[in-house]
Amino acid sequence: MNGKYRILLPVLSLTVLLAAVFYLQPRAMSYFGLNLLFNLAVPIALATIAQMMIIMVNDIDLSVGTFVSFVACVTATFLNDAPLLGVAILLASILAYAAIGALIHIRQLPAIVVTLGMSFVWGGLAVLLLPSPGGAAPAWIRTVMTVKPPLVPMAVVACVVIAGLTHLLIMRSSTGTLLRAVGGNAQAVARSGWSVTKLKAGAYALAGFFGVLAGVCLVGLTTSADANIALRYTLLSIAGVILGGGEFTGGRVSPVGAVLGALTLALAGSFLSFMRLSPDWQIGAQGAILILVLAVRLIFSRRGRKWKGAENG
Amino acid sequence: MNTKAKLLGAVALVAVALPGHAVADTADKRIALSNNYAGNSWRQAMLESWAKVGDKAVEDGVVAAADAFTTSENQATEQAAQIQNMILQGYDAIVVNAASPTALNGAIKEACDAGIIVVSFDGIVTEPCAWRIAVDFKEMGRQQVEYLAGHLPDGGNLLEIRGLAGVFVDDEIHAGIEQGVAEFPKFKIVGSVHGDWAQDVAQKAVAGVLPSLPEIVGVVTQGGDGYGAAQAIKAAGRDMPIIVMGNRQDEMKWWAEARDENGYETLSLSIAPGVGTLAFWVAQQVLDGAQVPKDLTVPFLKVTQDTLDETLAATPAGSVANVEYSQEDAKSVIAAAN
Structure with a gap:
């Protein structure tokens, strides 16, 4: 599947879903409505970008959810009460992510196992920080997340900014190209004289950075934290990356698609809620939407291959 | 009322x-x-x-x-x-x-x-603009010990079955039980297990801890765990202590059967x-x-010896x-x- 089609499908699925939601609930078609629909998708989009950084280097991160929860707990406690210490802890956690990336590469460990282990570490730290739900969001992040820009709601602006910046970073910069190359063919990168360890650590650090942003934004929306607040982000973020045109084979990712994928997943929940579907069916229906989109993508990519074949022949 | x-x-x-x-x-x-x-x-x-x-x-x-x-x-x-x-x-x-x-x-x-x-x-929320209809879970724990104190004037050892670790309700009921024990110091909690509010989990947990415990006169619970505890204690061949129940149908049924058999008395409470x-x-x-x-x-909602039959009849299996x-x-x- 080439780049052109990769971005087409997430755009299409989001448009279809958005049209369905507007049809079911015309009230959503407003500044206020769009913000309510999408503001909780902003941290999901950031977590999806974090996951994308890992999938990009051919790994998978099962600790995104607990990491975001941990960051949320730090944000609602230290970042609020002792900002300097809070920032230090968050920086340290990004470094920890980088270290995990380096370790995974140096020892050739399976990322899925290491990150699964780390998910218990982050989860444990989160419970230690906030044994019972509570804490308070720092006023500045609350202001940022509830800001009402003219014409377009904050959630939409934030998603456009996130998608734009990560697109520049991953698709347009030389560092981004190198990082994608690590996922595509690490040996080739190593032979051309780059340190794969450093690059992998860098990708993990980026994941940590976006994970931190996700946690901070989440607390800005919820006003306080809970050690289990973002557990579902792990699966949502993986689904978002894939829905957005990314592939598990590494190197093939799309930041814009990932953001769109996250929005689609968030919207799917609202859509099912507006449909008044019984909760017993909701998980299944969410899964069905995912399978549907992926099936369409398979058809797209088959077609793409056929066309390419025809050109070559 | x-x-x-x-x-x-x-x-x-x-x-x-x-x-x-x-x-x-x-x-x-x-x-x-x-x-x-x-x-x-x-x-x-x-x-x-x-x-x-x-x-x-x-x-x-x-x-x-x-x-x-x-x-x-x-x-x-x-x-x-x-x-x-x-x-x-x-x-x-x-x-x-x-x-x-x-x-x-x-x-x-x-x-x-x-x-x-x-x-x-x-599951109440702390946002001040919302109304809260809270259950006094702490009182729920305390009343269990109070009831036991009324029935066991000599006091003795208690086994505590807790709920899901890290959940606020578990902490609250546990705090209430501790408060009750402080109030009636003739009781002593000699063992504590997590039953996760599920009969099978409670049964396994109690069966595991029983061999290490001295004689127990009462079991304080959080609901959904009393029947499992009774099964474990019965299997171990011990004397049946007073197990406080949590209004589940299986618990009340077991209680009614034990009452008919040997006049077993206890209390059941839950929301x-x-x-x-x-x-x-x-x-x-x-x-x-x-x-x-x-x-x-x-x-x-409390179920007592007097209201057991009608409550049990009104509760589906x-x-x-x-x-x-x-x-x-x-x-x-x-x-x-x-």
């Missing part, structure tokens, strides 16, 4: 029409239930009660809608999105059983700012899943313009003792808090 009267009242409510029929002010108001979890018998009974009372209220023209929504993954962020969807759907009041006391606050503030009445119950209907009526009262304090307390609240009950709870 005692339990008997309440159960009778619930029966009367179903049999006859609602008392105080002439409510027109809320006839065009829509109330939604935001529920985070439906995967156990308590929540199923809660949803059934809500549907029963809500449908009746809609039929009688008290409110225009009483829709129930349940999130599929029991996650706070998912429920926050659900509440934001309800704002979009234009509900006038949202009744919440929250996945987290704090993580929904942002969404709930959005709802309040949009002029929506938010009433939380069972009635029908507390959701109390929250419904409180929301309706607020919409109606009643002055309602933000913090209300709901009494827990696999379910939990329940009572549906009426508008009058809501008014009296509000009056008591004012």
Whole structure:
């Protein structure tokens, strides 16, 4: 599947879903409505970008959810009460992510196992920080997340900014190209004289950075934290990356698609809620939407291959 | 009002029409239930009660809608999105059983700012703009020890079965039990296991800890674990201590059988899943313009030796003792808090 089609499908699925939601609930078609629909998708989009950084280097991160929860707990406690210490802890956690990336590469460990282990570490730290739900969001992040820009709601602006910046970073910069190359063919990168360890650590650090942003934004929306607040982000973020045109084979990712994928997943929940579907069916229906989109993508990519074949022949 | 009267009242409510029929002010108001979890018998009974009372209220023209929504993954962020969807759907009041006391606050503030009445119950929220119908879980723990003190004047060793670690309800009931033991120092907790509010988990946990325990005279529990504890103790061939039950049908059935066999006496207490209907009526009262304090307390449902038979008969197999609240009950709870 080439780049052109990769971005087409997430755009299409989001448009279809958005049209369905507007049809079911015309009230959503407003500044206020769009913000309510999408503001909780902003941290999901950031977590999806974090996951994308890992999938990009051919790994998978099962600790995104607990990491975001941990960051949320730090944000609602230290970042609020002792900002300097809070920032230090968050920086340290990004470094920890980088270290995990380096370790995974140096020892050739399976990322899925290491990150699964780390998910218990982050989860444990989160419970230690906030044994019972509570804490308070720092006023500045609350202001940022509830800001009402003219014409377009904050959630939409934030998603456009996130998608734009990560697109520049991953698709347009030389560092981004190198990082994608690590996922595509690490040996080739190593032979051309780059340190794969450093690059992998860098990708993990980026994941940590976006994970931190996700946690901070989440607390800005919820006003306080809970050690289990973002557990579902792990699966949502993986689904978002894939829905957005990314592939598990590494190197093939799309930041814009990932953001769109996250929005689609968030919207799917609202859509099912507006449909008044019984909760017993909701998980299944969410899964069905995912399978549907992926099936369409398979058809797209088959077609793409056929066309390419025809050109070559 | 005692339990008997309440159960009778619930029966009367179903049999006859609602008392105080002439409510027109809320006839065009829509109330939604935001529920985070439906995967156990308590929540199923809660949803059934809500549907029963809500449908009746809609039929009688008290409110225009009483829709129930349940999130599929029991996650706070998912429920926050659900509440934001309800704002979009234009509900006038949202009744919440929250996945987290704090993580929904942002969404709930959005709802309040949009002029929506938010009433939380069972899983309550800390956002000041919402109403809270709380259960005094601590008192629930304390009363268990008090009951045991009344029945075992000599005191003795107790086994404590706790709920799911890290959940607020577990901490509260545990604190209440500790308070009770401090109040009646002739009792001593010699063992503590986590039964996770599930009979099979409790049975395994109790069976595992029993061999290391001295003679125990009582088991303090959190509900959903009494039957499992009884099975484990029976299997170990020990004398049956007084196991405080938690209103589950299997627990009450076991209790009734033991009573018929050897005059076994105990106490059973838990919150009635029908507390959701109390929250419904409180929301309706607020919409109606009643002055309602933000913090209300709901009494827990106690089953005693005297009420065992009728409660057991009224509880379907696999379910939990329940009572549906009426508008009058809501008014009296509000009056008591004012």
